[in-house]
Amino acid sequence: EIVLTQSPATLSLSPGERATLSCRASQSISSYLAWYQQKPGQAPRLLIYDASNRATGIPARFSGSGSGTDFTLTISSLEPEDFAVYYCQQRSNWPRTFGQGTKVEMK
Amino acid sequence: QVQLQESGPGLVTPSETLSLTCTVSGDSISPYYWSWIRQSPGKGLEWIGYIYYSGSTNYNPSLKSRVTMSVDTSKNQFSLNLSSVTAADTAVYYCARSPGWFDPWGRGTLVTVSS
Numbered sequence: 275e276i277v278l279t280q281s282p283a284t285l286s287l288s289p290g291e292r293a294t295l296s297c298r299a300s301q302s303i304s305s306y307l308a309w310y311q312q313k314p315g316q317a318p319r320l321l322i323y324d325a326s327n328r329a330t331g332i333p334a335r336f337s338g339s340g341s342g343t344d345f346t347l348t349i350s351s352l353e354p355e356d357f358a359v360y361y362c363q364q365r366s367n368w369p370r371t372f373g374q375g376t377k378v379e380m381k
Numbered sequence: 382q383v384q385l386q387e388s389g390p391g392l393v394t395p396s397e398t399l400s401l402t403c404t405v406s407g408d409s410i411s412p413y414y415w416s417w418i419r420q421s422p423g424k425g426l427e428w429i430g431y432i433y434y435s436g437s438t439n440y441n442p443s444l445k446s447r448v449t450m451s452v453d454t455s456k457n458q459f460s461l462n463l464s465s466v467t468a469a470d471t472a473v474y475y476c477a478r479s480p481g482w483f484d485p486w487g488r489g490t491l492v493t494v495s496s
Contacts, residue, residue, distance in 0.1 A: 275442075306481075308482045308483075310483075316488075317475055317477075317486035317487065317488055317489050318426070318475075318483070318486060319484075319486070320482055320483065320484040320485075323481075323482045323484075329484060361425075361426060363426075363482075363483070365480075365481040365482060368439065369428055369441040369442065369443070370416075370428040370479075370480075371428065372425060372426035372427075372428070373425075374425050375425065
């Protein structure tokens, strides 16, 4: 199965700062990567699909890039509601797999 | 807008079968794929499998021998059975529309395996 490795595990930033999250796949997955946001006590919410497409209702400050094995989620200017855990997920191969998550915490 | 709601026992005895149902509202269960995903502190997010509205299935090989999914289009519901559970199956279980991306998700239900 495809292993997704996210880095860093924790990102400590202040509101208004730029966040850059990484996801690396154990083999090429083309552009078949999604990003999710999860807040405490809530289900994950789809942010980005096919590496760079924002899901419905997702603000423009969220952007995704990458292909092959290396992907990035960028939050251009952190809002208070953006502090959460972010997961990547691949749909290139079965079984579908997720990364272990990056926690974006307030500095 | 489509909403999903998981239901089922919150406590299951070891070696027994975990049974959950997901009720879909706001849209028809056809012609979509529907997945079960679980989240535990030890293993993070784990895709369990999907069922198509027609009844075809695809399971995670790591759980395939213990998983059965079914669908009831008349009730707009689909279900998960996980047999021979152990403490390692303790997790929050989510249902979601799939099969590529998972969107939307249910709120999740905590299932604890304990005697």
